[in-house]
Amino acid sequence: MCHCLACQQRTGSVFGVQARFPLEAITSRQGEATAFTRRGDSGNATTHFFCPRCGTTVYWEMSAQPGVVAVAVGAFADPGFPAPRLSVYEERAHAWALPSGFDIEHMD
Numbered sequence: 875m876c877h878c879l880a881c882q883q884r885t886g887s888v889f890g891v892q893a894r895f896p897l898e899a900i901t902s903r904q905g906e907a908t909a910f911t912r913r914g915d916s917g918n919a920t921t922h923f924f925c926p927r928c929g930t931t932v933y934w935e936m937s938a939q940p941g942v943v944a945v946a947v948g949a950f951a952d953p954g955f956p957a958p959r960l961s962v963y964e965e966r967a968h969a970w971a972l973p974s975g976f977d978i979e980h981m982d
Contacts, residue, residue: 875889875890875891875958875960875961875962876889876890876891876892876961876962876963877889877961877962877963877964877965877966877967877968877971878914878915878916878962878963878966879915879963879966880912880913880914880915881914881963882966884912884922884931885931888967888968888971889967889971890946891946891947891948891958892934892944892945892946892947893944893945893947893950893955894939894942894943894944894945895942895943895944895945896941896942896943897941897942897943898941900943905925906925906926906927907923907924907925907926907932908923908924908925908926909921909922909923910922910924915963915966916938918936918937918938919936919937920934920935920936920937921934921935922934923935930946930949931946931949932945932946932949933945933946933949
């Protein structure tokens with residue numbers, strides 16, 4: 875779960891949630907995708923691939939983690955998807971957006 879301002883702007887929400895997978899674990903990336911590259915709060919480049927028809931961000935690749943693909947958890951459309959294990963940029967989090975008792979791990 876990322877609370878950085880770039881994720882807030884990208885999602886139109888107060889945080890972004892992603893699942894990361896090794897590139898070799900991805901079996902298919904089919905269909906049309908439009909790419910957009912931006913620098914995050916860390917200064918690293920991230921290339922987002924989104925549906926050119928509806929604008930949904932489907933996955934992204936990060937220059938800081940070559941060989942890793944991040945997939946937006948919402949793209950799975952599965953309410954049973956495992957909860958996040960890591961929260962970053964929580965100093966930019968909206969205080970009301972964190973569940974009570976959520977264990978935040980700090981990552982700079």
